[in-house]
Amino acid sequence: MLRTLLPASTILCAILLPLTGHAARLDELKSLNLELPSSDMTFPDGAGADAMNGNCLACHSADHMLNQPTLPRKVWEEVVDKMINAYKAPITPQDAATVVDYLARTKGTM
């Protein structure tokens, strides 16, 4: 993807913007009641997808995992250990093994 950079002479106005927002005085805060997006995305089908959906999505949406790089199986084991031991994910040993298998299969390196 090639974009063409214009010569400097054509962009004479250096964009060194002055501070625009020097505090208008904030005298009171206004309560907020907002709606935030949620996700009902599930993990791609395949062996172990049920264990992934059942154990991972309570704390974070599936895009957390889908955006991860491929990693060695050992690193995925460490990640699942961290979820269980540090973040107290209530995952049975059997499901933990299934989750590691799924991660190593879909996001694994040789």
Next chain:
Amino acid sequence: MQNRDVLVRRMTRRLLLGAAGMGGLALLPAPARAEETVDLRVPGGPSTRPITTAYAQKGRMILQRTSPPWLETPFEVFDKGVFTPNHQHYVSWHWANFPSEIDVDKFRLTVRGHVNQTLSLSTKDILHGLPRVELAAVSQCAGNSRTYMQPRVPGAQWANGSMSNAFWTGVRLKDVLDRAGVKPGALQVRFGGLDEPVVSDAPKFMKSLAIDHARDGEVMIAFGMNGEQLQLLNGFPLKLIVPGWCAVYWVKMLNDIEVLDQPDTNYWTVTGYRVPDTPHNTVNPGRTGFKLVPVTRNFPRSFITNIRSGDAVPVGTPAQARGIAFGGNCGVARVDLSIDSGKSWQPTQLGRDEGEYGFRQWQTQFTLPSRGEHTLMIRCTNTNGEAQPDFPVWNPAGYMRNTIESSHVVAA
């Protein structure tokens, strides 16, 4: 990919529903087309992310994770000025369980623990009962740029946009602590917010500062960013600002301050967010047995914001380069540009100093002498004399990357 498409469609639908109820909020950017994505140019991938406009009070953001939200500032925003607009200030939460409705009349900030008197402060007490302070400061996630580490590491796959600069308005933490009266023997001050773990016995997110740091007169309890009240996703109504330190310390929706006379032993203080105790927190991949220490301060960084890798630059003609830099825990002393892969460096002109903890713009002209590929590099040296390293910063958790950035351009 199919799942992601579903997600984007769903979020677009929500956006439309949400927009109907937000008629009072003017100047919201036009809704993103459902298929709009950004290519973060991640070696090994995944490289593309959706652009979302579905989050309350936020404009176009890079969707790194839907829930709990990780929303990255699109990089082109950094070319427009040193203050990141609130609607594009990046967002990062650890736990999904935080309120989206906050009644400022009911909200209280508690100050307790090793103090003479426990305080329960309303937002009015904060806004009207204490001296105001203001400063510019960059909030940067310790994991900013993690996705560019090689070998890759797990965690939020941030590109370079989990950082934002704002002009913060608030009160000194010191003044609040003095009002409570810190007792002799206090060691640390621990901060908690309204966010709670989803799993009941999981560690609540909290961070601590040493008592002297907490009382240094710079650490701030902010209620304003860029002249407006804080955005919900950036910590409304109150947020701890720790100038020069990683954003993990900048506790959002701050409602609990506890003065401790014993060392804090909570997970996030002693176990999470740790790096090798080595120069530049860097180790060779695969090495084990090093000591780990908590992330603390920021390091100097700089970026070219008007030229990207792959751009064509006219040969033999002066071209302009510009961008941003920050010193980390002090100001920017100088920013230097190299057009020959780091063999030689030329100084750049710095823009107005808006505060030592904030972004500083830089600009210069350069002329590429010959046709073909050239590598531009940009290097910040801070006012403590610390320069960005020219080697890859790497550690197993992917924190504190501040390697000199390179852009590969073609002169034609």
